[in-house]
Amino acid sequence: MTIVMVGHKGVPARSGGIERHVEELSAALVRLGARVVSYDRAWYVGEVPSPSGITRRVSYGVTTKHLDAITHTFTALVLSLRDKPDVIHMHGVGPSLLAPLARVLHPKARLVCTFHCIDRTHAKWGAFARIMLRAGEWFTCRFAHRTIAVSDALAAYCLDEYQCQPAVIPNGVRVPSVESHDALSSFGLEPNRYIAMVTRLIPHKNVHVAIGAYRALTERRPDLVKTYPLVIVGSGAFTSVYEQELKQLAEATPGVRLLGEQHGAALASLQANATAHLSIASSEGMSIALLEAICYGRPVIVSDIPENTEVTGTLAPNVIPNDVMSLAHAIETMLELSDAERNAMGEKLRERILVKHDWNEIAKTTLELYRELKQEPLECAVPVTAP
Numbered sequence: 001m002t003i004v005m006v007g008h009k010g011v012p013a014r015s016g017g018i019e020r021h022v023e024e025l026s027a028a029l030v031r032l033g034a035r036v037v038s039y040d041r042a043w044y045v046g047e048v049p050s051p052s053g054i055t056r057r058v059s060y061g062v063t064t065k066h067l068d069a070i071t072h073t074f075t076a077l078v079l080s081l082r083d084k085p086d087v088i089h090m091h092g093v094g095p096s097l098l099a100p101l102a103r104v105l106h107p108k109a110r111l112v113c114t115f116h117c118i119d120r121t122h123a124k125w126g127a128f129a130r131i132m133l134r135a136g137e138w139f140t141c142r143f144a145h146r147t148i149a150v151s152d153a154l155a156a157y158c159l160d161e162y163q164c165q166p167a168v169i170p171n172g173v174r175v176p177s178v179e180s181h182d183a184l185s186s187f188g189l190e191p192n193r194y195i196a197m198v199t200r201l202i203p204h205k206n207v208h209v210a211i212g213a214y215r216a217l218t219e220r221r222p223d224l225v226k227t228y229p230l231v232i233v234g235s236g237a238f239t240s241v242y243e244q245e246l247k248q249l250a251e252a253t254p255g256v257r258l259l260g261e262q263h264g265a266a267l268a269s270l271q272a273n274a275t276a277h278l279s280i281a282s283s284e285g286m287s288i289a290l291l292e293a294i295c296y297g298r299p300v301i302v303s304d305i306p307e308n309t310e311v312t313g314t315l316a317p318n319v320i321p322n323d324v325m326s327l328a329h330a331i332e333t334m335l336e337l338s339d340a341e342r343n344a345m346g347e348k349l350r351e352r353i354l355v356k357h358d359w360n361e362i363a364k365t366t367l368e369l370y371r372e373l374k375q376e377p378l379e380c381a382v383p384v385t386a387p
Contacts, residue, residue, distance in 0.1 A: 001370060002035045004085040004109075006059075006076040006102075007069065007095030010040030012051050015200055015235055015261055017288045018091050018116050019044075021150075021171055026054050028363030034370075037083050039076035041068070057083075066129060069094045077102050085109045087370045090144070093119055093136035099143035110373040113144035115154050115166060117285030117307075122204040124242070138162060145373050148366075150286045153306035167369055172359035173291035175268065183269040187231075187259060192339060194231045194257075195331065196274035196298075198267070198289040201236040201243050204282045206303070206322060211249045211256055213327035218255060220328075224335050225255065233270055235261040272296040276334045276342065279308060282321045286311065294353050299345040301330045315349050 005022050013019035026036040030053035037055045043063050050056035057079060061071030073095040080088070088102050090113045102111050119125070120133035141147050141164035149155040149166040158164045181191055195214075199205045214230040232250070236243040250256040262270060271277070277293035277300045284290075284307040291311065293300050302308040304318035312318075317333065320326040334342065355361075 001086045001367075001374070002037065002083060003029060003087045003089055003370065004076075004080045004083055005036060005038045005089050005091065006073050006080070007091035008038075008040075010045040011038050011054060011056075012045075012048060014044065014263065017171070017285065020288045021114075021116070022091060023051060023054075024172055024174055024359045025363055025366060027051055028359045029367060030054060031360070032363055032367055034367060037080065037085070039072070039080065041072050065124075070097060073098050074101070077105055081105060086374060087112060089114065090140075092116055093133055093140050095136075096140040096144070097132065097136045099139040103143060110145045110370065111143070112146050112148060112370070112373070113140040114148040114150065114169075115140050115158060115285075116150055117154070118157065118283055121283045122202065124202055124204070141166070146369060148369070151307050151310055153310055154285060169362055169365055169369075170357055171286045171288050171291060172357045172362045173288065173295045173353065174359050175271070175292055175295045178265075178268050178272040178296075181269060181273065183266040184273055186266075187257070187270075189229070189231065189270075189273075191273040192275050192342075193227055194229045194274060195276055195278065195335075196231050196233065196270060196293070197278040197280075198233045198271060198293070199279075199281070200234050201232075201246055203242055206280045206282060207232055207246055208249060209280060209322055209324055209327060210278055211246070211253055212324040213331060214256060215253045216324055216328040217332055218253070221332060224332065228275060228335055229255045229257050231257045231259060231270065231274070233259050233262050233267065272298070274298050276301060276331075278327075278331075279303070280319060280321070280327060281305070281308075284308060291353060291357055294346070294349045295357075297343065297346040297350045299334065299342045300349065301327070301334060311353065312349060313352060315345065315352060 008018050008022040011023040013023045029036050039057050039059045042058050059072040059076040087110050090096050096113045120130040141158050141162035147166040148169050150171050155166050155168045158166050197210050218225050250258050279287050279290040280303040300316045302316050303321040317330045319330045
């Protein structure tokens, strides 16, 4: 079976949950015997080779904030005619605006669209972009032969808004072992003595809220936070103005460290050795960075949104989204715990997610969905709708 992946920026992932999702899912599908073709954007992947077993094709497009995804998806759909795919798997509601084109260009293929998050709620988008992303949600739910949602909360949204019942297949997690602390030393950090936030630097992830909360806590409890810097790991996505604002906030707030985009052993070490992680976005699909933090056995503080609490249940502190003082209080409470108490909190979370979020099992479920679609008559392969 040949599966063509479109809509993501590329693999291997440098940043971004969708890219990590596509990389891990594709690699697991290859291990199951599928042929996976990934249409990558040259500006994103550069000279880094494709992960073993995944066939890379390069798409072409206009690399700007508003046109990058849609133009690259368009050329990917045209170029993929040569691959004769059995399944086209489209990721994200923006690229899914071209779902009708995918059906026209590939009449014998099955189209699967994954609803990763409600992008139109993100602060970086203007009015017109939000209208188009809303339309992309409709296409995701109505033009795909099958829609996948990565969380129960997103599935409920699809049902309520578009009368579409998606298959719920969550994000997974796979974390490398951490064999040394050399990377930490290079950043001047000590194990279990810093607060980490691994995220893209875009407004709805609320990095500015984290810095504001850390500043407030520094003013109120300097004795508590003086040995716990706030370490922010990640880069932007067509958000240079916001990145500059964060840089100014960090420079004005002692103890805040912006480490930029990190990969491989450096990223793994930063994730595995944090005192606690922050996952405080205003909106999410299902955060892979959150899953990774938990899989390393680290405690987390999350914003009180369904997509986060679906992962953590009652085992992590919840804070009001966009509320500086709510977050400051949660960080203060976390730092007042002993190392043993924090480790126990992290271990309970880890036990909760290990089975449900295994990429090999997720790939088996996804491949079964593909095969079911290929066995259905074409006219029957449509989204399941509520009565």
